[in-house]
Amino acid sequence: MRLHPAGPLLQPLLHKLRPPLNHNPNNKKMSSTQPSPLPPLPEVERLAPGCIRILGGNPGKFTLQGTNTYLVGTGASRLLIDTGEGRASWLAALRRVLREERATLAAALLTHWHHDHTGGVAGLLAEWPGTPVHKHQPEAGQAAMEDGQVFSVEGATLTAAHTPGHTADHMVLFWAERGALFTGDNVLGHGTSVFEDLATYVASLERMRRLYGDREGTATAYPGHGPVLLDGPGKIAEYIRHRGQREEQVVQTLRSALGSADAAAVAAGEGSGKVVTGNGSGGDAWTVMEVVRSIYRDVPESLHPAAAGGVVQILRKLQREGRVVEVDGGEKWRLAPGSGRSVL
Template structure:
């Protein structure tokens, strides 16, 4: 079953150089809301992500900036999804000199390259390109803490969704070697053993692959549709999660098809073992 959400305060100082401000947009996919992070220890700081433009977010952010007597010099966006970038207009209305960075940027924004460093008093962030959840996804290593802002590749609760499964798995492998400390996720609570959580994600995904193969190993005339596979693997989960789960299962099936382990009957929309797969 899906675990209940851990309650999180709207604003919390989660380390000596990181303040988390929730995006004011809780939901099925955003969990407690999008995490946005103020990073640094001086009067000019960095901001990671901006939520989706909810008035609660900019109100909370301005309150922190006023209390701490700080300004945001740069904001770094982990990826293009609306719940991470739509707060930019409100931010710029409040702080017109703030520079906005994102890989594959919009007009007026600045690009991010793999390995690029963002420095401010008390904090150095190093960009790590890790596509999979999206094609433009960037994580950020906080060098002073040997920690990583994982964006939406790794969440504080539950598992992440992805656009490209094989690319996502490769990125998780890469992320696991970049840091040894905490993970500050795009949604959900701080993860104390961040690199351990990344390895857990890898293990979980490989388990899902095995589960798919195990279901297909159950002889069924005509094969299995992706939703039939979902209903077996996710039988203990709420039905409203089956449709998004199916997208992930389809990605796994496509990867297994490329590896020659499964075959797809496009006419019937069913899948079956190719006969080469070893379980």
């Protein structure tokens, strides 16, 4: 969940830049100080008949206004989507809402393994022992959540769909009665998300868009963080376009290191091997940080290391597609012969 300096993509960048996955795996939504505060969200809010959002009570630069948990259904038995990170305030709010709704929990459904979505499981089970907890790639004591599995209570039929990318176990849930999608952390209410594998993530975004069918412009998305998105399919399409734009920026940056004759040769599949200037390193291959400094030149340099993780993901994807190659023992990257085509 961004880098056209005068355009709308800059603000989300400042929310969501993060380091490579193995740098800080639990804090997976990294941001800097926002130019303006995020709009406040109520601790508890009825978003639609059959859907109540209960914030996890954990606002911060990694979690935006906090983790969204959702109580879904209209009858005496409800489904809970995600559990926050285990704050006492969240558990108290859930207890209060269930009492006011005169409802009990049929099951808890976890979108993925990150602590800010699963940390409340222990407290939930202490309060409501025996509640089934479902997760893809379940941990000890949990039940499975499989692709295509249906969870049903009065007013809510939820179908799980495996959508890896943000994490390998990531699931979204399609709400049949309202044509809405609970997107987990694949799509957020502010900015863009992060991912473990770019190609897998984009494929999952495409699948999520297909889940909506022909509801473009009329279907809601309930994200793992941030406000409700009234045009879920449109937001997903925006994410897909953004990823394509970012890939194109990387390709154009690598191409800009070459003189015009060399660029034409690479596009034609010839490749001169000529050493030229253009990136400050004296060669036609770029380090990751050189690419970052070029693409993110209007972003504070303190954020460049965080941006490097996303650039590496793009380069790895392009490498698998045969469009870039590693050189100098993996220290630098350059366009591959025959890589002149654009991704857009």
